[in-house]
Amino acid sequence: MGLERFSELLRKILMYAAGASLLGVTLLATANVALRIFRVPLGGAYEVVSFLGAIVTAGALGYTQKRRHHIVVDILSEKYPPRLKKAVDRVSHVVMFLLFSVVSWQTAAYGRRLIRAGEVSETLKIPFHPFVFLVAFGFAVLALTILLDFLESIWSGGERR
Numbered sequence: 220m221g222l223e224r225f226s227e228l229l230r231k232i233l234m235y236a237a238g239a240s241l242l243g244v245t246l247l248a249t250a251n252v253a254l255r256i257f258r259v260p261l262g263g264a265y266e267v268v269s270f271l272g273a274i275v276t277a278g279a280l281g282y283t284q285k286r287r288h289h290i291v292v293d294i295l296s297e298k299y300p301p302r303l304k305k306a307v308d309r310v311s312h313v314v315m316f317l318l319f320s321v322v323s324w325q326t327a328a329y330g331r332r333l334i335r336a337g338e339v340s341e342t343l344k345i346p347f348h349p350f351v352f353l354v355a356f357g358f359a360v361l362a363l364t365i366l367l368d369f370l371e372s373i374w375s376g377g378e379r380r
Contacts, residue, residue, distance in 0.1 A: 226367055229360045230281040236353075237278025240271040247271070263343035270340075270350045277357025281364040305372070312369035316362050323358035330355060 251264040283289050296307055330351035338347045 222363075223367055226281070226360070226363050227285075230285060230364065233278040233280075233357055233360060234282045235278075237275045237282075240274035240278065244268050244271045244275065263340070266340045266343055266345065270345065273350050273354050277354040280357045281360035284361055284364045284368070309369060309372055312365055312372065316365045316369060319358050319362040319365065323355050323362055326351060326355035326358060 247261065247264055247267055251261045254260055296304055299307065330348045333346075333348040333351055339345060340347065
């Protein structure tokens with residue numbers, strides 16, 4: 220299995236997790252609002268929605284990068300000559316790869332600190348660290364996707380799909 224296929228598999232798994240989490244957030248929030256009418260709110264709904272929100276965000280990072288569904292501000296760079304634009308794109312890929320690699324690493328380090336501290340959520344006593352590690356994994360997949368985009372720009376001469 221090639222690195223691109225492996226990355227695609229990871230992105231797909233994370234997107235399914237993000238989609239399921241978004242569905243869970245929607246159902247939980249709706250149920251909580253509906254049950255409040257009867258004065259029976261769901262205890263810990265805020266905590267679970269927060270955890271699921273982290274999964275939604277982390278799960279969409281790599282997929283969004285690969286599909287180029289993120290906001291790109293290229294007001295200045297669209298005026299650049301093609302060679303300069305390719306160079307700027309490559310430099311930005313390297314900077315983004317480094318940034319998100321460090322973010323992933325430091326987020327995982329934070330997760331390890333949470334394990335040592337035994338941190339749990341206030342109401343439901345759910346450990347924080349699995350969600351922190353999932354966010355770190357989402358950033359790692361984003362970094363891998365950016366690295367592969369960078370390599371693709373070199374191999375293809377900078378032409379984007």
